[in-house]
Amino acid sequence: MRAARPVPSSSGASWGRLAVLPPLACLVLVAAPATAGAAAVGTSVPGTSDVGTSAVVRSADGAVAVAALDPLWPSQALPWQAARVPDAWPLVPAAARAVVAVLDTGVDTGHPDLSGAVVGQYDATTGGSDVTDHDGHGTFVAGVIAARAGNGIGIAGVATGVSLLAVKVSDAQGMETPAAVAAGIRWAADHGADVINASLGSTTFDPAVAAAVAYAIGRGVVVVAAAGNLGQSVPAFYPASSPGVVAVAATTVDGVARAGFSSYGNWITLGAPGDQLWSTTPTAGSTRYPAGYATDHGASFATAVVSGTAGMMRAVAPSLPPAVVASTLQSTASPRPGQHLGAGLVDAAAAVAAVAPGAGPTPPAVLAVASARIGAGVGAAAFSPNADGRRDTLPVAVTVPAEALGKRGRLAAGWQLQWSVRTAKGAAITGARAVRPKGRHVVIRWDGVGISGGVVPNGRYLVRVVLRHRVDGVSHRAVTVVPVVVDTRAPRARAVQGAGATVYPRRGTGALLGVTTNEAATMRVDVRAGGRLVRRLSATGATPGRLSVHFDGNGRGGRALPAGRYTWQVRLVDAAGNLTTTRLFVVRVSAAAAPNGQQQKEAA
Structure with a gap:
């Protein structure tokens, strides 16, 4: 600010x-009209009823x-x-x-x-x-x-x-x-x-x-x-x-x-x-x-x-x-x-x-948040249960209120903590699974497997955490829902930028290396000489579009690289952990001044 x-x-x-x-990082999102997915007349959201044009909770x-x-x-x-x-x-x-x-x-x-x-x-x-x-x-x-x-x-x-x-x-x-x-x-x-x-x-x-x-x-x-x-x-x-x-x-x-x-x-x-x-x-x-x-x-x-x-x-x-x-x-x-x-x-x-007139006692508090990285491209915590070793499970961190715990951090008598997964429309994907904490903080993990025993299809789901407390014959509960996305599709790279470019360090003229992607992703560019890594550059995009890095002809220590031919390759990782690796491209480092005294133009 x-x-x-x-x-x-x-x-x-x-x-x-x-x-x-100072301001935090900002993400520009262009406001759009309400879509068919918005809560309006005709929607069916569990736990709501429709009155007029707004979903009433x-x-x-x-x-x-x-x-x-x-x-x-x-x-x-x-x-x-x-x-x-x-x-x-x-x-x-x-x-x-x-x-x-x-x-x-x-x-x-x-x-x-x-x-x-x-x-x-x-x-x-x-x-x-x-x-x-x-x-x-x-x-x-x-x-x-x-x-x-x-x-x-x-x-x-x-x-x-x-x-x-x-x-x-x-x-x-x-x-x-x-x-x-x-x-x-x-x-x-x-x-x-x-x-x-x-x-x-x-x-x-x-x-x-x-x-x-x-x-x-x-x-x-x-x-x-x-x-x-x-x-x-x-x-x-x-x-x-x-x-x-x-x-x-x-x-x-x-x-x-x-x-x-x-x-x-x-x-x-x-x-x-x-x-x-x-x-x-x-x-x-x-x-x-x-x-x-x-x-x-x-x-x-x-x-x-x-x-x-x-x-x-x-x-x-x-x-x-x-x-x-x-x-x-x-x-x-x-x-x-x-x-x-x-x-x-x-x-x-x-x-x-x-x-509130006639309001009963409020339920106990439970805080559940996805500790997985939030992917702006998919709008939820995303993971990829495809057994490739990258984000195969979704961790959800749960903080249990102190009053729910007894000796040694276990749940006290009358308290119960469970989690399950549902579709966005409320259909059960998994059965209720008990959580037995050994302190206030516990991490539960969903591996993407549903009731059938197989990995669920790509799409949006809700991880539902419920804390129940029964006292004097009356049961109260607190519910927290974490929206998640199962996404096993790798990002696509197209419209390569900088293939075959020449950089002129003596003139301070570099080149933009990168690709255009179909979703939010993190890009890593490895520059190599004969297979040996000499420079690694990275960039992150919050929305689909062009991702590029500036290569100035210097190596990892900031020293100018010898003139010659180098290869570079792009690795794209999306919010769910899916990986795409491109083929090798060439970039040349020249010890000369730019041709005709003109600097090479960098694409915007």
Whole structure:
């Protein structure tokens, strides 16, 4: 995240958005219309029922099955599971509604994954209604809160059914002033906001902002604000440390510990995942992100996770006072002793269940994630059970809650842990298999074999992990589903680039060597002299297309290679571990200057 330029407050100190972190790697995905696979009228997703045009989640199984229709769900699932977001979805009735205001750089109201979400917009810097997001930060926050789940594109937000107020508090130069922030808070409070998300702030108190926060809370609005990205303890950070505000620190992606970049102090309410989060970005591009979707980290986005949770709480209990929302978030949080996270990690399911009318006890927590590499080309954890020695089994790492374990790390009485595999439509592929952990962490492995005893066909499957607890004659369960792909097809290489090329190290002129692939893959290029390896280069592509590396005529130690003829060969490995090796090609290293004093042109 780039640093926001300092803006003077009424007391002379800087004020601005939380933006002091370098961006993580971004993957550009072009948003597409909902496909036949999206959860819409006529779909049949286990654990859901269809009302209107949206799949209504009726169970935890159905919740994950709906989210799994979104291609980036496998990449974003871990922090949502850590905060128990999918377990909260079935607790929110289809007709329940809440409004969350996003005070930020604006929102791309036309983003397909935010379709229909924005119900009001205001530019607090001009008094107008143009909320075009040139920066991208606000659209990212909006997606974390409310991206539509199960529509077959992108991601799933925390509170996928809430409405948004887009409140722009950044001017044309990307600067926030306390006056604009205060005006935005008041406008949101006067225009139906149940929750205000403020992913911005300053270490200096501003009376105008403080008065606006008090005004909003007095009108029954829950104000959620970020702790900041200073990476150290600070005595205060406003408006997060203002009275009545839910102050959010960021945790690691798995929710285990406070993220190193997050600010903290005794004023923190609780923490939420704020690292390696996927979200929406302006489709027209922005100064911060590529168009469509990206991944980023910061307390800004942890705040959005809690705002989404608060939005679900207000959806099921519209008259709940802000103080009760805050205290419930604290009392239901999962403790993280020694991590400076206030009450601990937000537990969305427990928080929503605690205020939902007639809701029963929430199930125990179980966290299951594929430890296999996520393949962007196939949209899930992929493996290749073809006995070639590369990714023949799929490992799934399961973390068992401490309360489920007894002596020596075994499951305590009344607890049961099982896993099975199903098709995307719910048909059984394997029978239920018991897991007997010897501690909190256990790895289960699927070898791709189904009930028939043979390897299942290529396709998408769901590894389903179930933790059951029976107490006082009542059985509770927690379910986590990991979408996976069985893929035994090797990637194809075509349109070779650089075969027969000549490089001229004396002129600093190299050559691009590579191929075009039909799927996401990692390419390794080995350059050899008489069979002896002299240089190894590699490149990774997140999408199908051209992969190339730059060969400059130097060897592995950075020294220039002798002039002569060399061979090179490409090895392609896809996300599932399937391998393709090309034939040998020739590249020449010349000790001369480029012909006619001109450098050899490198293909783009």
